Amino acid sequence: MSNYPTLEYDVLVIGAGGAGLRSAIEASAAGVRVGLICKSLLGKAHTVMAEGGMAAALANVDDRDNWKVHFADTMRGGQYINNWRMAELHAKEAPDRVRELEAWGAVFDRTADGRILQRNFGGHRYPRLAHVGDRTGLELIRTLQDHGIHQGIETHMEHTVVTLLKDGDRVAGAFGYDRERGRFKVFKAKAIILATGGIGRAYRITSNSWEYTGDGQSLAYHAGAELIDMEFVQFHPTGMIWPPSVMGILVTEGVRGEGGVLLNNEGKRFMFSGIPDAYKAQTADNPEEGWRYTQGDKNARRPPELLTRDHVARCIVDEVKAGRGSPHGGIFLDIAWIKEKLPNAAEHIKKKLPSMYHQFMQLANLDITKEPMEVGPTTHYIMGGVRVDAETQMSNVPGLFAAGEVAAGLHGSNRLGGNSLSDLLVFGKRAGEFAAKYSKESSSSQINDVQVEEAARQALEPFERSVKATGTAEGPYQIQHDLQEMMQNLVGIVRREREMTRALAELDQLWRRAKNVIVHGHREYNPGWHTALDLKNLLTVSEAITCAAIQRKESRGGHFREDFPNKDSSEGKMNIVVRKDADGSMNVRRENIPEMPPDLKQIIEEMK
Amino acid sequence: MKTAVFKIWRGDANGGEFSEYSTEVTEGMVVLDAVHAIQAQQANDLACRWNCKAGKCGSCSAEINGVPKLMCMTRLDAIPLDEPVTLEPMRAFPCIRDLATDVSWNFRVKKSIKKFNPRPPDAPDGTWRIAQEDIDRVQEFRKCIECFLCQDVCHVLRDHHLQEKFIGPRFLVFVAALEMHPLDTEDRLPELKTAGGIGYCNITKCCTKVCPEHITITDNAIIPLKERIVDEFYDPLGKLLKFFRPKI
Ligand SMILES: Cc1cc2nc3c(=O)[nH]c(=O)nc-3n(C[C@H](O)[C@H](O)[C@H](O)COP(=O)(O)OP(=O)(O)OC[C@H]3O[C@@H](n4cnc5c(N)ncnc54)[C@H](O)[C@@H]3O)c2cc1C
Ligand code: SF4
Ligand code: SF4
Ligand code: FES
Numbered sequence: 059m060s061n062y063p064t065l066e067y068d069v070l071v072i073g074a075g076g077a078g079l080r081s082a083i084e085a086s087a088a089g090v091r092v093g094l095i096c097k098s099l100l101g102k103a104h105t106v107m108a109e110g111g112m113a114a115a116l117a118n119v120d121d122r123d124n125w126k127v128h129f130a131d132t133m134r135g136g137q138y139i140n141n142w143r144m145a146e147l148h149a150k151e152a153p154d155r156v157r158e159l160e161a162w163g164a165v166f167d168r169t170a171d172g173r174i175l176q177r178n179f180g181g182h183r184y185p186r187l188a189h190v191g192d193r194t195g196l197e198l199i200r201t202l203q204d205h206g207i208h209q210g211i212e213t214h215m216e217h218t219v220v221t222l223l224k225d226g227d228r229v230a231g232a233f234g235y236d237r238e239r240g241r242f243k244v245f246k247a248k249a250i251i252l253a254t255g256g257i258g259r260a261y262r263i264t265s266n267s268w269e270y271t272g273d274g275q276s277l278a279y280h281a282g283a284e285l286i287d288m289e290f291v292q293f294h295p296t297g298m299i300w301p302p303s304v305m306g307i308l309v310t311e312g313v314r315g316e317g318g319v320l321l322n323n324e325g326k327r328f329m330f331s332g333i334p335d336a337y338k339a340q341t342a343d344n345p346e347e348g349w350r351y352t353q354g355d356k357n358a359r360r361p362p363e364l365l366t367r368d369h370v371a372r373c374i375v376d377e378v379k380a381g382r383g384s385p386h387g388g389i390f391l392d393i394a395w396i397k398e399k400l401p402n403a404a405e406h407i408k409k410k411l412p413s414m415y416h417q418f419m420q421l422a423n424l425d426i427t428k429e430p431m432e433v434g435p436t437t438h439y440i441m442g443g444v445r446v447d448a449e450t451q452m453s454n455v456p457g458l459f460a461a462g463e464v465a466a467g468l469h470g471s472n473r474l475g476g477n478s479l480s481d482l483l484v485f486g487k488r489a490g491e492f493a494a495k496y497s498k499e500s501s502s503s504q505i506n507d508v509q510v511e512e513a514a515r516q517a518l519e520p521f522e523r524s525v526k527a528t529g530t531a532e533g534p535y536q537i538q539h540d541l542q543e544m545m546q547n548l549v550g551i552v553r554r555e556r557e558m559t560r561a562l563a564e565l566d567q568l569w570r571r572a573k574n575v576i577v578h579g580h581r582e583y584n585p586g587w588h589t590a591l592d593l594k595n596l597l598t599v600s601e602a603i604t605c606a607a608i609q610r611k612e613s614r615g616g617h618f619r620e621d622f623p624n625k626d627s628s629e630g631k632m633n634i635v636v637r638k639d640a641d642g643s644m645n646v647r648r649e650n651i652p653e654m655p656p657d658l659k660q661i662i663e664e665m666k
Numbered sequence: 667m668k669t670a671v672f673k674i675w676r677g678d679a680n681g682g683e684f685s686e687y688s689t690e691v692t693e694g695m696v697v698l699d700a701v702h703a704i705q706a707q708q709a710n711d712l713a714c715r716w717n718c719k720a721g722k723c724g725s726c727s728a729e730i731n732g733v734p735k736l737m738c739m740t741r742l743d744a745i746p747l748d749e750p751v752t753l754e755p756m757r758a759f760p761c762i763r764d765l766a767t768d769v770s771w772n773f774r775v776k777k778s779i780k781k782f783n784p785r786p787p788d789a790p791d792g793t794w795r796i797a798q799e800d801i802d803r804v805q806e807f808r809k810c811i812e813c814f815l816c817q818d819v820c821h822v823l824r825d826h827h828l829q830e831k832f833i834g835p836r837f838l839v840f841v842a843a844l845e846m847h848p849l850d851t852e853d854r855l856p857e858l859k860t861a862g863g864i865g866y867c868n869i870t871k872c873c874t875k876v877c878p879e880h881i882t883i884t885d886n887a888i889i890p891l892k893e894r895i896v897d898e899f900y901d902p903l904g905k906l907l908k909f910f911r912p913k914i
Binding site for chain 2: 098099100101102103104106107157160161162163165167168171172173174190191193195196197200204205207208215238267268269300301302303304307308413416417420421422533534535539577578579580582583584585586587589
């Protein structure tokens with residue numbers, strides 16, 4: 059036995075955002091022992107920042123909505139490379155998951171007849187997002203947290219997992235350290251659920267926090283799990299761009315849902331030009347109709363500002379390139395204009411978008427009820443991730459499950475706004491249920507001390523190197539910074555083969571530098587050390603994104619290639635799968651998407 | 667380029683001292699940006715918490731020139747830079763290291779409060795009907811981002827260290843949100859009087875002043891709770907009337 063403290067669970071959940079909390083609640087309800095680990099304090103995970111809402115076909119605001127429409131919207135938004143079974147389950151189960159939150163104490167905004175209110179969002183045909191002002195994520199995470207703490211779940215806050223432990227093929231546990239004291243711990247478990255979120259910190263401009271270093275994708279990859287769709291990174295069209303210190307911070311799509319419009323420096327609503335064919339029939343062709351849509355007119359079609367995020371982000375890039383951008387290199391997002399339409403517009407905006415009002419007032423000295431905001435694209439979400447079984451959320455590694463942003467499949471090549479929060483609930487629940495079941499049916503796993511000692515040795519290397527450090531040794535922050543800069547420039551919104559090949563060469567260099575990184579000081583709450591250990595994950599996911607992006611020779615959803623600017627129907631029939639080879643190198647292959655069953659095909663036809 | 671000097675408290679539970687760092691100031695910069703710059707360039711091991719950088723997660727609480735604030739929402743152009751800016755951890759909580767404090771007490775307190783317990787659903791499909799005006803107040807309380815700045819400033823906790831007897835303003839707001847939730851059926855008033863120690867609050871309103879979410883903690887949460895307790899425990903007629911009154 060290794061001499062690190064060892065905790066034993068049936069199900070270990072790594073991550074305490076919406077997906078992790080929901081799965082921990084489900085697993086503990088099934089009567090198994092559940093441990094929950096997170097890098098930050100409870101309630102601070104990324105989910106807390108979600109603003110706009112969660113998508114579910116409750117049909118409270120528009121009774122034409124149902125799961126079939128939601129399913130078709132999700133598939134269209136993902137441009138049909140989604141896992142159709144996940145999209146089906148998601149659309150069917152999301153309404154129950156939202157109602158369940160209300161039973162646990164969530165307080166959603168209401169309709170006039172007292173039901174849960176729903177709002178418009180990009181790519182959703184009807185008003186579908188249950189919300190609480192623009193702080194829906196806070197409501198979601200707090201509700202789950204406050205419910206979960208009474209469920210007998212054992213929580214380890216401010217702990218970071220650095221390696222998954224295996225017992226033969228199956229997963230046996232996790233090895234990590236507590237951030238406060240820097241002590242190592244072994245978590246033994248029959249089943250593990252990864253709910254670690256995304257990868258945004260691989261890019262310089264991002265809406266994501268320090269936590270988003272791709273830990274789960276990387277842990278899974280190094281444990282032998284397959285990743286798919288890694289080329290699909292979502293660049294949200296509206297991040298703050300000024301002042302520099304707030305660059306990347308999100309401006310919710312809810313602003314456009316409430317009537318906000320995008321303008322270039324000539325004051326023109328440029329989104330009306332170039333509406334994609336697949337959306338022409340459902341998109342307004344004049345400002346008046348668009349406005350009526352945002353105000354709930356059921357006969358109006360949605361304004362082009364509410365087209366999918368990939369499209370809007372690219373239109374903004376084009377507009378800026380053509381010299382029609384705002385002073386700081388973005389475009390204008392204007393909600394103040396609605397005062398032409400509403401008598402009490404300023405109050406209305408503050409009520410509907412309180413945290414946006416607050417955010418711009420405090421961080422940019424700008425009153426959004428009076429002036430337009432300057433915005434530009436920001437790295438926001440990764441559609442790709444751990445490949446899982448649609449029903450159970452288990453990966454190809456027995457006992458290893460994944461849910462939430464770290465898992466892939468539901469969103470295809472582009473995620474619709476609001477479909478993440480519902481994803482967390484639907485598949486968090488499923489992962490919890492099936493991980494508990496798996497653990498009940500499995501024998502106890504064995505921890506391999508050699509793996510533990512090796513992981514501990516690697517984690518301490520940066521300190522040891524600093525003792526005998528030579529002239530070329532460097533700290534972790536510069537390496538992280540250079541990686542972010544490189545990914546932003548070479549594997550960003552607009553991609554080219556030549557640049558991505560160069561990115562691979564640069565990644566090689568960065569790997570080398572990371573292997574020599576040094577850390578000063580001691581192990582207690584040392585962010586330098588934490589950053590050094592995160593580098594492996596950031597580099598792993600950056601490499602996976604780049605390799606997959608080189609493979610996909612077309613443009614689709616979040617993946618846009620200047621050298622292949624169009625969609626290609628044969629490329630659209632496959633997913634790109636990344637896996638670690640026996641020799642440690644990254645294996646990238648193509649795999650055909652299974653044929654969609656006739657009943658689902660028919661739904662898609664009907665909704666065209 | 668303009669520079670600013672920061673005196674940052676470096677240390678742990680056993681004590682520490684202020685260290686001075688100077689860093690460049692750019693337009694729109696907030697205190698957290700300065701801390702990050704210092705961390706990246708001069709003190710890799712400087713400990714602090716943050717997540718959202720937009721006032722949404724309540725991680726980056728600290729005392730800036732002695733005032734409890736979120737570092738990510740405090741702009742440098744809003745504080746005088748002609749003398750050093752002091753940065754300290756929240757003083758009402760034990761220090762772990764530098765700007766990170768041990769706030770685990772708060773999580774234990776929350777667990778001790780009875781959880782939400784709804785009335786049976788109003789509709790056959792398992793849903794409820796609630797009017798927006800009946801939840802405006804509860805939604806105000808649910809804006810809380812658990813930054814614990816109000817706990818930090820409250821003299822009952824900060825100066826008198828009555829953590830074992832008083833749950834503090836954050837959890838008075840939490841109880842108020844549950845008690846005023848139109849669906850909830852639980853009664854938490856007896857515990858609020860005893861274990862919750864609501865009587866220790868003497869309505870100084872310091873908590874309300876520091877709340878970054880602008881929750882009117884004292885007027886909207888604490889005072890109404892105090893009134894309910896008076897109704898329930900010291901006013902027999904009021905208590906009798908309560909039987910005939912729907913819970914609001
Ligand atoms: C600003 C913003 C606004 C958004 N708005 C919306 C919206 O309106 N609607 C919507 O549907 N989606 C929205 N999204 C997307 C959505 O919020 C996220 O995709 C979602 O919250 C991810 O949840 P999760 O449970 O997968 O992960 P998270 O909530 O990020 O949780 C990840 C957890 O894993 C832990 N973790 C990570 N690595 C490790 C490790 N190595 N060891 C231990 N623990 C670890 C973290 O500490 C954390 O607890 C928004 C995103 C952002 C950034
Ligand atoms: S009003 Fe009460 S709770 Fe608030 S700071 Fe004063 S004593 Fe503390
Ligand atoms: S009530 Fe306000 S000050 Fe207190 S923890 Fe909540 S947000 Fe922070
Ligand atoms: S970092 Fe989230 S509140 Fe400051």
